[in-house]
Amino acid sequence: MERTLIKDLKDNIGKEVLLKGWVSEIRNLSKVKFIILYDRTGDIQSVANKTTEGVSFNAIDDISKESVIELIGTVKEHPESRWGFEVLIKSVSMIAAAETPLPVDPSEKSQTHIDKRLDYRFLDLHSKRTQNIFKIQSTILQGFREFMYQEGAMEVTLPSIIGASSEGGTDLFTIKYFEKQALLSQSCQLYKQMLACSMEKIFTVFTAWRAEKHNTVRHLNESRQFDYEEAFADDKRVMTVLTQCVQFIVKKVMEDRKKELESLGVELQVPGEEYLTFEKVQEIMKKEGIEMPAHDLSGEAEKKLGVLYPNTIVYVHDWPLEGKPFYIMPHGKNSKGFDAIWKGMEITSGGQRVHDPKLLEERLKAHGLDLAAFKDYINSFRYGAPPHAGWGLGLERFTMLMLGLDNIREAVLFPRDRDRLTP
Numbered sequence: 001m002e003r004t005l006i007k008d009l010k011d012n013i014g015k016e017v018l019l020k021g022w023v024s025e026i027r028n029l030s031k032v033k034f035i036i037l038y039d040r041t042g043d044i045q046s047v048a049n050k051t052t053e054g055v056s057f058n059a060i061d062d063i064s065k066e067s068v069i070e071l072i073g074t075v076k077e078h079p080e081s082r083w084g085f086e087v088l089i090k091s092v093s094m095i096a097a098a099e100t101p102l103p104v105d106p107s108e109k110s111q112t113h114i115d116k117r118l119d120y121r122f123l124d125l126h127s128k129r130t131q132n133i134f135k136i137q138s139t140i141l142q143g144f145r146e147f148m149y150q151e152g153a154m155e156v157t158l159p160s161i162i163g164a165s166s167e168g169g170t171d172l173f174t175i176k177y178f179e180k181q182a183l184l185s186q187s188c189q190l191y192k193q194m195l196a197c198s199m200e201k202i203f204t205v206f207t208a209w210r211a212e213k214h215n216t217v218r219h220l221n222e223s224r225q226f227d228y229e230e231a232f233a234d235d236k237r238v239m240t241v242l243t244q245c246v247q248f249i250v251k252k253v254m255e256d257r258k259k260e261l262e263s264l265g266v267e268l269q270v271p272g273e274e275y276l277t278f279e280k281v282q283e284i285m286k287k288e289g290i291e292m293p294a295h296d297l298s299g300e301a302e303k304k305l306g307v308l309y310p311n312t313i314v315y316v317h318d319w320p321l322e323g324k325p326f327y328i329m330p331h332g333k334n335s336k337g338f339d340a341i342w343k344g345m346e347i348t349s350g351g352q353r354v355h356d357p358k359l360l361e362e363r364l365k366a367h368g369l370d371l372a373a374f375k376d377y378i379n380s381f382r383y384g385a386p387p388h389a390g391w392g393l394g395l396e397r398f399t400m401l402m403l404g405l406d407n408i409r410e411a412v413l414f415p416r417d418r419d420r421l422t423p
Helices: 006-012 058-062 114-119 128-150 189-199 235-256 258-264 278-288 299-308 357-366 371-379 395-403
Strands: 016-028 033-039 042-048 068-078 084-096 174-177 180-184 201-209 222-231 272-277 312-317 337-342 345-352 388-394
Touching (some): 006 016, 006 033, 006 042, 006 084, 016 084, 033 058, 033 084, 042 068, 128 201, 128 235, 128 258, 128 395, 189 201, 189 222, 189 388, 222 235, 222 395, 235 258, 235 272, 235 337, 235 345, 278 312, 299 337, 299 345, 345 395, 357 371, 388 395
Parallel strands (some): 042 084
Antiparallel strands (some): 068 084, 174 180, 201 222, 222 388, 345 388
16 A cells, blocks of 8 residues: 555545654543644544554554654544544554653644754754744745746856855854865855856855854854856846845745745735935934944844835945955945845845956955965956856845744754754
């Protein structure tokens, strides 16, 4: 007999089926016992009585929660149940018993601190809430790729081991690379620029490592980024692409993950967009009594923008040159760099890049960086490099904001931060 998935049971009323899955609950009502079984497609109530074959009626009490079992039974209509049907058990056999007591409760009936849940992440992943978060994140990944293919961009893979800092000024993790010292990349910035200057439109899902010693609910030391770069484009063009991309992803999640969103209590809306110069934001924050650094946005300023412009991607552009990396194109006293704020937090940093080698050397010197370490990068613009622009969007932070999660670690399967290297 072939296995039947729980989602297909409604098409098998009156038929005998083979189910395989995990036990989320066992209820004993003396003369009848219930096993709530789940697989990746849903859960179902199964019913056992004293005539159950294959395992004695009393032995069902020895089946522990989260054990993996194989169950054969007949699907019967049961209008009073929340499923509308149930499975009358014919036989049950154990595949893999779960030890007791469970270190964390996947049923979510008891609250467990996130640190302990992450210590036992492999068991926390049995939780419906946790599974729903990552089902939605999977759809976010799918939506990003679908949008980029429609946009005519080519997906690329880029190296994570580098010989010099991609951005400068950011702490990096060092590794031993044969007889040399190398670094784990904090950005694919330099490589995606090289590719845009030959292939015009490229995108990647890139793992980035940053060695800052922070410990906040919004930062990670290993994260995933959606990166996009386009030739013959300026900052305004790629901001438009970003808005369209975010709107596409949000629509896809709303359409494909209705059940998961409802379970998480999340009501999504497709965001609009607003463009503000950095100077304008300074004026707004001054009126609001919020202090800002001279060349950056404070966390309080980002939160205020989220309040003032709800359900809106706020583009803060014409950024002070001192507040942006060396590769961002100068524009008078400012730059063609921008940040995108959504739901009170930065989700994207981007802008038009420097494509002139002489200007690039000047900008590297202004940042106190060694030109020799960037030799290949600089040389890549000596042989016909067009103007180009792009951005990077953090997957985990985007997921956290979309779903209203309290901690970015909830949006990472196995987080890596200052204190966590396991599991």
